[in-house]
Amino acid sequence: MKKISAKNTLMGMILIPAMFSGAVLAQEIVIDKDKSVKKPEAYGVDDRGVVARNTTGLCWRTGYWTPAMAIHECDPDLVKKPEDAAAAAGAPAAGAAAAKTAPEKITFSADALFDFDSAKLKPNGIQSLNEFVNGIKGLKYDTIIAVGYADRIGSDDYNKKLSVRRAESVKAHLVSRGIEPSRVFVDGKGEANPVTGNSCVGDKKNKALIECLAPDRRVEIEVAGTR
Numbered sequence: 131m132k133k134i135s136a137k138n139t140l141m142g143m144i145l146i147p148a149m150f151s152g153a154v155l156a157q158e159i160v161i162d163k164d165k166s167v168k169k170p171e172a173y174g175v176d177d178r179g180v181v182a183r184n185t186t187g188l189c190w191r192t193g194y195w196t197p198a199m200a201i202h203e204c205d206p207d208l209v210k211k212p213e214d215a216a217a218a219a220g221a222p223a224a225g226a227a228a229a230k231t232a233p234e235k236i237t238f239s240a241d242a243l244f245d246f247d248s249a250k251l252k253p254n255g256i257q258s259l260n261e262f263v264n265g266i267k268g269l270k271y272d273t274i275i276a277v278g279y280a281d282r283i284g285s286d287d288y289n290k291k292l293s294v295r296r297a298e299s300v301k302a303h304l305v306s307r308g309i310e311p312s313r314v315f316v317d318g319k320g321e322a323n324p325v326t327g328n329s330c331v332g333d334k335k336n337k338a339l340i341e342c343l344a345p346d347r348r349v350e351i352e353v354a355g356t357r
Contacts, residue, residue: 171192171194172191172192172194172195172196172199172200172201173189173190173191173192173195173201173204174189174190174191174192181203181204188204189203189204189205191204234352234353234354235350235351235352236262236350236351236352236353237348237349237350237351238255238258238259238300238348238349238350238351239344239345239347239348240278240279240280240296240347240348240349241344241347242254242255242258243255243258243259243296243299243300243349244296244299246340246347247292249292249295249296249298249299250299251299251300251303256303259300259303259304259307260307262304262351263304263307263308263309266353266355269353269355269356270355270356271313271353271354271355272313272354272355273313273314273315273353274304274309274313274314274315274351274352274353275314275315275316275317275351275352275353276297276300276301276304276314276315276316276317276349276350276351277293277297277316277317277318277319277349277350277351277352278292278293278294278295278296278297278300278316278317278318278319278348278349279293279318279319279320279321279322279323279324279346279347279348279349279350280292280293280318280320280321280346280347281321281324281340281343281344281346281347282321282324282333282343282346283333283335283339283340283343286320286321289320289321290318290319290320291318292318292320293318293319293320294316294317294318295318296318296349297316297317297318297349298316300316300349300351301314301316321346324343324346325345325346325348326342326343326345326346329342330342330343
């Protein structure tokens, strides 16, 4: 007769079956290779691995069951909700936690904010910026970044200065609406990063080219924070 070593016995599984209302229940103790013992099952399971229930629908608890081992499926009143557990740990509940928003970049057409080759805000541009300010009310933010861009008509130096002046005009209006000056940063990129790419042909200033390059004339405002 082949002898079974103690090692093979420890690597096995001890099953203690019991009969309840026709379902075969099992309590399981598994000894791992490192000889650490897993916690026994708190609830009896049938031969399909599903928690067994009695004729009234209640889960069968094993002799190892404790309130700390309760699962929501069987003992929902004993299982803490995530927000309750967070509150007990001193953390804000999930619903009450501040929701951090991803940085949001809003692009305004420079033609909508300003007249061509101008840094003075138009009435429609003022209205657009007022809507932006109303939209960030209730948002706790650190910085707002306004970046101006120009098209490629004109010299690089002129376009750079024009884009900065337009960004500064946007900042001045935001400050006039109650935003702290120290939180608004401005920059001007001139004709860098054109949206139109190479789609607009020609370098001579004319109505068709001005209209084609309109998307390149813009002011981008980026803001991020928590509500």
